[in-house]
Amino acid sequence: MKLEALSQALCLLPVFLPLASGAPTRRDGNSPMRGTASLAGYSPSENIATGLKPDIKYSLLPGQKENADIGTYLDFENVENPQPIRGSKGGDDPGPRNYYYDRINSDKLAPPGTDHGQTINAQWPLGLSRNRLGIDNAGWARQENTVVMPDATEMAGVDMRLEPAAYRELHWHLAAEWALVLNGSCRIQAVNEHGETFIDDVQAGDVWFFPAGIPHSIQALDDGVEFLLVFDQGDFDEDNTFLATEVFLHTPKSVLAKNLGTSISAFDKIPDDELFIFKGTPAPEDIEKQNVTTSAGIIPRTESYSYHFSEQPAHEVAGGSVKIIDPQTFPIASNFSAAVVTVHPGGMREIHWHTTSDEWTFFIRGQGRATLFTAPDDATTFDYRSGDIAYFPQSSSHYVENTGDEDLVFVEVLQAPQFTDVALGQWIASTPRQIVADTLNLSESTLSQLKTEKQYVVAGTTSD
Template sequence: MKAQSLSQLLNLLPFILHSVNAIPARKVEESSNPGLRGSKTLVGYSPSESHGSSTTPDIKYSLLPGQKNDPDIGTYLDFTKVDNPQPIRGDTGGDDPGPRNYGYDKMNSDKLAPPGTDHGQTINAQWPMGLSHNRLGIDNAGWARQENTVVMPAATEMAGVDMRLEPAGYRELHWHVASEWSLVLNGSCRIQAVNENGETFVDDLVAGDVWFFPPGIPHSIQALDDGVEFLLVFDDGGFNEDNTFLATEVFLHSPKEVLAKNLGVAVADFDSIPNDELYIFKGTPAPKDIEKQNVTTSSGIVPRSQSYSYHFSEQQAHEVAGGSVKIVDPLTFPVASNFSAAIVTVHPGGMREIHWHPSSDEWTFFIKGQGRATLFTAPDAATTFDYMAGDVGYFPQSNSHYIENTGNEDLVFLEVLKAPEFTDMALGQWIASTPHQIISDTLKLSDSTLSKLKTEKQYVVAGSASDE
């Protein structure tokens, strides 16, 4: 058997040799273009070649006084006038030769050189509306940009839109699946709606006023002579302003014969309807006399107790040592049954006291000034964020935080909750209202320190003399 196998192999040998000779020889050269790829000799360790950089980066910088403090003190670092800010606090960190975005580092010092009390990783609680894509209206009528879970994945409970309408500009007739709560930031506008009972509503609002439209209620917004900018907050973090139900789209996607039958008119009456959505566009200026647009039907007007507007601009703020607070919630604005909000003003050096909301996430919009906040998430994660006007902040339910004014002008921001009443838990009030023995045993605070704490909620605390 073995002799037969060997004989067969010898018979096949010419064919095997012919096949091997037919395989093209492997090219020795490493590349047809030596400039595109390097030599294989560069792979791995080579004792014959020197190692390490032949040059040392020449980094010139100076530290702010606060950078030399104990990192746990967490002094605010104003890098805006520093040429080459560095990620250094006390004995932590080290210099950074780049590459870097110096503009971003200067605006976000607490990201570049975080306080020593920061730890681990929380959610991203910051989004600048300036980084949101801006949707431009036709005929220079305005614009809109939004924040939702696409850019802030953890902000699941609420989303926001910043919108501008030029004089006579419309936000087209529309409705949403989500509830819409709004604060007028500047200018003035006329809002209009019809509810499911056929009751009508129209009102003029100015900067500081609020409106609310429940899901499915069709409405429109038109800017008056001075134009308007407003902030919209929706009770769904995944809300997308582009998915609004528009009047033009309803008409475009319903057969004209059906429209004619439904409205009792001729098919030809729809020959001039727009061939695309309008969204934001300019129209005929609203009449000065609002009564001319006060349509009355057999159902009458929306009852005052269920009014879609609240003239928040006329409400006096509650003044405190470090600033002021004023609240609007369903206790005074019943139709907005799931929205509670506060406008907070913090004087330079002051801060919105450390607090948390037991029943809701907090969606925050910074209207004026600059500030910072540390978000604390159990068990031990903490991140400090720097905010400027136009930024959105987001603080999950029961996660503690403060908002400190880090600028030289008043800091003004809006806090929005999905709750039937605006409430919070204040760290200072909690500690001061707990038996001193328990606090002393737990935190090792002296009786002298505990005697200085206030049992009343402060909302905003003033800066110390050294901060002013």
């Protein structure tokens, strides 16, 4: 700015005088932070400035030019200025906005024309959950429950990491715990109400289950471990777990001594706070050295708390694969049923719903999207990434489509004694053609292409 112009600009600034309190005021008595009453409402001298239209530069993806009801996935990942436009719907957005969220949630910014009304929020990224850190760099844990997903009332989840030799300290809780090892390996241990003992080493892909109230511990082996915990209470809170340290801290030492047959001084060095996640002595390589037994013996194999799911072969289908675990093969987890699903690029977990349970889903790898449909006519499409949680209420239809260029892997968890679902394709194909044609006005050639068997995962084929 030239010196003359700067001088003129400074002359236009209001002059302030100090008050006794030190707060400035203008000569006209008005606060410098407020205007005058003359600015309210209509003014004959009011002038609207010209040239206020934002200069928005953008280009549309091919799918944005299609009819909105086609609902092609819009990959905004590398789009500089994605816009909320599909076909004849929507309009440009000059901001303010969070471009990062818009790029990874294209179906929120520009939803398919088939979305309608408002369903529950069926998505929670664990990356938005507070990460509770263990001591001495021993690990961390972050959770999802009804605090962040109010409608996910039947199940809650925790993603936990333990560094090598680190423990999740001895504990129990009111909820039953179902776990899937995501990577690494660990040693799990428990004692049941009969005094029967259990110990086992599990690795990536394996599952464990501890009934409510059963005390147990988890220690990472040489590679460390990360695991997914699913609880059968939507309001479960990891911070409300019953911990061994807290039991000892909040029971009179004289009572502890009497109960355990020791001296009071034996408890002089117990921790002065909970340990939660901490490092300890590495577990011996030979698990037999830790195989403590009582007169009751060990937990029978038919009631085992672990299942080596990693060794179960997947059922291969056209668009990917499916592995199912439920009480038929893992009876101790009497109301937990799950499927680990792999969807190849372009494929999708077929449209389905579960008749007896809500579905709690965790995305392990890749990216995808799903449309949740709830009666009578609400539908919302969500975009998911690794580390996200999805929640689909009982009998509400949904699919999961792979929208990336690598395999999409996720686990579906049900509160049910058997893993079952109803598939849209099988239902329509197994209904008399006349009924379907009269209802949906589908052609005979279309009906002849439908399959009477469940597909589970369909390949990524498209047609006009």
